[in-house]
Amino acid sequence: TKMRVRDALRVQDASGECVTVQGWVRSVRAQKEVLFLHVNDGSSLQSLQIVADSSFNCRELTFGSSVQIQGQLVKSQSKRQNVELKAEKIEVIGNCEAKAFPIKYKERHPLEYLRQYPHLRCRTNALGSILRVRSEATAAIHSYFKLLPDDVDFTLDNGFVHIHTPVLTSNDCEGAGELFQVEPSSKIKAPEENFFDVPAFLTVSGQLHLEVMSGERKERLGQIEAFTQVFTFGPTFRAENSQSRRHLAEFYMVEAEMSFVESLQELMQVMEELFKATTETVLSHCPEDVELCHQFIASGQKGRLEHMLKNNFLIISYTEAIEILKQASQNFAFTPKWGVDLQTEHEKYLVRHCGNIPVFVINYPSELKPFYMRENEDGPQHTVAAVDLLVPGVGELFGGSLREDRYHVLEQRLARSGLTEAYQWYLDLRKFGSVPHGGFGMGFERYLQCILGVDNIKDVIPFPRFTHSCLL
Ligand code: 4AD
Ligand code: MG
Numbered sequence: 001t002k003m004r005v006r007d008a009l010r011v012q013d014a015s016g017e018c019v020t021v022q023g024w025v026r027s028v029r030a031q032k033e034v035l036f037l038h039v040n041d042g043s044s045l046q047s048l049q050i051v052a053d054s055s056f057n058c059r060e061l062t063f064g065s066s067v068q069i070q071g072q073l074v075k076s077q078s079k080r081q082n083v084e085l086k087a088e089k090i091e092v093i094g095n096c097e098a099k100a101f102p103i104k105y106k107e108r109h110p111l112e113y114l115r116q117y118p119h120l121r122c123r124t125n126a127l128g129s130i131l132r133v134r135s136e137a138t139a140a141i142h143s144y145f146k147l148l149p150d151d152v153d154f155t156l157d158n159g160f161v162h163i164h165t166p167v168l169t170s171n172d173c174e175g176a177g178e179l180f181q182v183e184p185s186s187k188i189k190a191p192e193e194n195f196f197d198v199p200a201f202l203t204v205s206g207q208l209h210l211e212v213m214s215g216e217r218k219e220r221l222g223q224i225e226a227f228t229q230v231f232t233f234g235p236t237f238r239a240e241n242s243q244s245r246r247h248l249a250e251f252y253m254v255e256a257e258m259s260f261v262e263s264l265q266e267l268m269q270v271m272e273e274l275f276k277a278t279t280e281t282v283l284s285h286c287p288e289d290v291e292l293c294h295q296f297i298a299s300g301q302k303g304r305l306e307h308m309l310k311n312n313f314l315i316i317s318y319t320e321a322i323e324i325l326k327q328a329s330q331n332f333a334f335t336p337k338w339g340v341d342l343q344t345e346h347e348k349y350l351v352r353h354c355g356n357i358p359v360f361v362i363n364y365p366s367e368l369k370p371f372y373m374r375e376n377e378d379g380p381q382h383t384v385a386a387v388d389l390l391v392p393g394v395g396e397l398f399g400g401s402l403r404e405d406r407y408h409v410l411e412q413r414l415a416r417s418g419l420t421e422a423y424q425w426y427l428d429l430r431k432f433g434s435v436p437h438g439g440f441g442m443g444f445e446r447y448l449q450c451i452l453g454v455d456n457i458k459d460v461i462p463f464p465r466f467t468h469s470c471l472l
Helices: 005-010 125-145 207-215 264-285 287-297 301-310 318-327 344-353 407-416 424-429 444-452
Strands: 018-030 034-040 048-053 066-075 083-094 200-202 229-237 250-259 314-317 359-365 383-391 395-402 437-443
Touching: 005 018, 005 048, 005 083, 018 048, 018 083, 034 066, 125 229, 125 264, 125 287, 125 444, 207 229, 207 250, 207 424, 207 437, 250 264, 250 444, 264 287, 264 301, 264 359, 264 383, 264 395, 264 437, 264 444, 287 301, 287 444, 314 318, 318 344, 318 359, 344 359, 344 383, 344 395, 395 444, 407 424, 437 444
Parallel strands: 048 083, 314 359
Antiparallel strands: 018 034, 018 066, 034 048, 066 083, 229 250, 250 437, 359 383, 383 395, 395 437
């Protein structure tokens, strides 16, 4: 029977069963009598030890070559593993020329170096661990939101319906103009001049489509009741001309939208819970992979993460944030000023100021935020009910808000931005059974950076896309 390395390693009492293992050679050590091999198939951080008779021809068994090994699973003499495979037959499936292979035996390559080889870097421990954590976190996020079957304890059920929001869209949700426009390839004859008749773009956010699904009333959907809580988790695109350590042109966003939400408090509670529940699940499902990152990529990160998990996240207003920053303005390249966006350096300072506990910053000046955010009824300084969560090492991780649910207020806001025509359908939502609602988006790569302590966002996504780079 075929067995994955991870399953073989988990066998408690190996009693000589015959198994076949497939994978890539991680190390070879030939001694007088025996040959030790370590084989990894990506299913776990740990490799399986293979013990063979030294009579095996091991010239082709080089680091990186792919192999299939048949043998008996036996108790290991070594304390480092429970079991090992006593090889009866070793086949090299594909050779790997050590000299040409950019990944070198026993070397700990810096992540920058590995970035040049997106097609090979997943063979290293570091990328293997990061990408297994990424996979586990994806599943954990889905299960956090999930509507559970009837027979499961309903108190565990957060009751969100998953929606596939479109990748191609004709609107710019964030209004920042960071759009990638999509046209058919010039080889294809479009039916008309424009394939879609209107300009189409890669989505910057699924929010507006989520709002449709979370708020649409019976009148518009016939017999179908609208969903009150929805989420999506997919790729989003921004033509941001930025070479920073926290921006990508293609990144994944977790977005949630909830009807009948009247305060930022309710939103912040879900954001904090999502962060903590997902992280706890990841920590319990792949402790070795997280440990590797904490040990070799970001020392001290373990304690920093525990600190984030055990404390209640803090809340300050944008106005308070500006006051705090002004006290320390000698530290910054950009002088903090009310009405101007927070810079990365400001965000990082605020987090440190808050004792490295994640901090929600709420109620931003309305000019800084997109048209859909709900206006606060507060004095002369116009603010909107926006919330960003700032976290250690990364800065902004979540962005969210209450949405403007009042028809006339929204109408005026759209008119001011010259968007009335394009957003008739969005106004309609406020006409047919409008409800107070709100939601948020979390950058998934920034989340991984934050929990693992990975400095550059390009190292937590399998195939990073950014300015001047779209490899593979
Ligand atoms: O703050 P943003 O732009 O918010 C929205 O798009 C809302 N429509 C979300 C919503 O309310 N449904 O983006 C949300 C998060 C940011 O806080 C950040 O973590 C991440 O997405 N993000 C990026 N991550 C990587 N590369 C980029 N270029 C990013 N831009 C935003
Ligand atoms: Mg934002």
